[in-house]
Amino acid sequence: MNWINHRKLMTGLAIATALTTAAAALPVQAATLRMAWSQDATGLDPHKQTAFPSIRLLELVYEPLVRLDADLNVIPAIATSWEFAPDAKTLTFKLDPNAKFTNGAQVTPADVKASFERILNEETAAAARSNFLSIDTIDTPDAETVVFNLKTADVPILVAMATINAAIVPASEIEAGNVGTEAVGSGPFKLDSWEPNSREVLSANADWAGGDVKVDGITISVLPDETAILASLRAGQTDFALLNDPLVATMVPNEANLQLNRAPVLAYNVLQLNPSRPPMDNLKVRQAMSCAINRQEIVDAALAGEGKVTGPLTMPAFAQDPSTLFCYEQDLEKAKALMAESGVSGFTAKVIGATGEPPVAASEAQVLQAQLAEIGINLEIEMMELNVYVDTWLAGNFDMAVAQNGGRPDPFPMYNRYFTKDGNLLKVSNFVDDTLDTLMREGQAETDPAKRVEIFHKFENHLVEQAPWLWLSTGYGYTAQLKTVSGFVPSPTGTLFGLTEVSVQ
């Protein structure tokens, strides 16, 4: 047996040497960033794609009117300036005259109009359509101006436009029906090729109006196993990688040649209760559950400490100190008292979760199970394949769900779908509340930033007290890079737009 092992090892060594010599010759030729991620984009239509990797890819190729910086402020993209009328019913944009699509055509107000009309067209099936329903008409008075006339006052619409789901695509491509098959954008990179679930090749767009990109291009490889991504980084064969699993991310700092970038994200981990089913329809029961859980302990045990306790509002401009929220300090006495008041004496409920989405879902459910057992609530955990989970979740067919839901830079588009009377996902939240509905409307129409913060604080306090869901924590978005890579700025939205500033030594 000995000689066989030896032979394998020798073959391995020989090939390893052959290939590393070949690899060592590479860095000289170009500053192409070799990037890796575990999940690939699922499509190229910026108006239809909602999966995290798709958005991350398309943000490099397309541009919206405005985008968000790392502090979530609205900054120029295709539009150089914008203004709300005092009644918040008209929103006017001035476009950058230098903005060009990769087919050479200038970005015109007509393209903006055609793009938004495409989003609003039901046949397009754009998920973001629901954020733009307040748009009445779009005017293009001159070659640089676009005016959105709104049916109702809608301040959050500006932030809603700062996503790639509201990207501006050429009117000619829309007419030709090519959006989604060919990626013609005005962004910092051009998509040269895409082999789904395998790799993407991007090259820098020399005509990009936003400035000079410091690398020649990016090749993105799909490596489904994140420990293999770590190995590839360690071996210096990948420059930059996106990581989802906090446990893999925490191993990065142990490597001398690697650097971990960590940014708090807007997405939140939550235990969704279904208030349409007894006994979760009983306010006291929900409050008892909120008091019984120890949120910090869940972060420590299930997330390996990689996260922080949060209320419903995760965006820094609106977030409150969690310790000021109702029962955010674990209080078992109060929990037991509330249970006694509720008239419900212990029950069994099923909690659903998606396998690997997020990677910590199962361990979160287990910690919650242990904590809620203290007040006589018995959780049965059912982990499901992602699609099965999504189907069950959308149908509202669960007692409780361990979920990681996406966040938005503004509270209105983030919770409008769940907690207003005409929210599209009312079937998921099953919670109708007059106070929440009223506060949402006020927040939508208010133009004064300070007053908006006040309104949404009230909203948050009331939401936590009513406890239709138990908000737990926010985590981090991770990227890892070789120390030869510099200039990347991570963002709470998870965008990789910071790659435009990256250079490779």
Add this chain to the structure above:
Amino acid sequence: MNYVVQRLLTFPLILLGVSVLVFVSIRMVPGDAITAMLGTEAGLLTPAQRSALAAYFGIDQPVWSQYLRWLSGLFQGDLGISSIYGKPVLAIIIERFPLTLQLALMSMVIALSVGVPLGVFAATRNEKPSDLIVRMLAMLGQSTPSFVIGVLIIYVLSVFFGFVPAMGTFTPLFVDPLASIGQLIFPAITLGFAFAASVTRISRSAMLDVLSDDYIRTARSKGASQRSVVWRHALPNALIPVVTLSGVEFGYLLGGAVIVEQIFALPGLGRLVLDAITQRDYALVQGTVLFIAFNFLLVNLLVDLAYVALDPRIRIGGR
């Protein structure tokens, strides 16, 4: 020859059964191409938006009519269009198959060239310490899951050699033979490890059986050397169970090695099916599974024919 024709005639029937089974079961799983694309955001779609998307993915028709349409396409050599890749399913399979075939062949070469000599060696040293060591190693090889070996190989290579095999894309053999073999050698070792262990065990026990046969005693009494007895007289007869095992194992490998392809990021058939299932690309699942089933049938037929070649006494399909 008659037998081969008979067997070939049963293929379409079996494949039809497979296709119905796959067609129905993939549709019975909750979720569809729309939830796969949009996730929970699918809940924001209006009914009109949803039906527009269903029509786009071709899932707005009743299941039986979808099946008939697919089947009639099949007879014209059209397996449908993949929604993930936007390309004909057949073209994608043809693109992915060389990797899977090469990986299966390399694993089998490793398994046989390691397993058979070891098994023979152990059988001739029955119950001696060297036999026990081989048996222990074989047991270890069979019981260690491939994800452990695969991750371990990648870890050792990256930590001690500062190197990992090329990942993400595949260099075909005819483009650059050295790079191609270099890329697949470690995945092939990972797969070949457990495969070699089974080959070792089965060739050892088959060899032990044969070595106690009368004709071997005769050969020895005629004064044949140990080497000639083992390799010329005994081995060919001991190979039949090895061929059976290798055939079945090879058939499995042609279906793609999901876990190893996942770890080493290889674009083979296994990951193709997995991605197709998780993204609910029905046409791709159907086409690929059908292709895998066909390969399996073909390999089984070849194994049966190999018996005849190995043992002239065997007459299959005869009276």
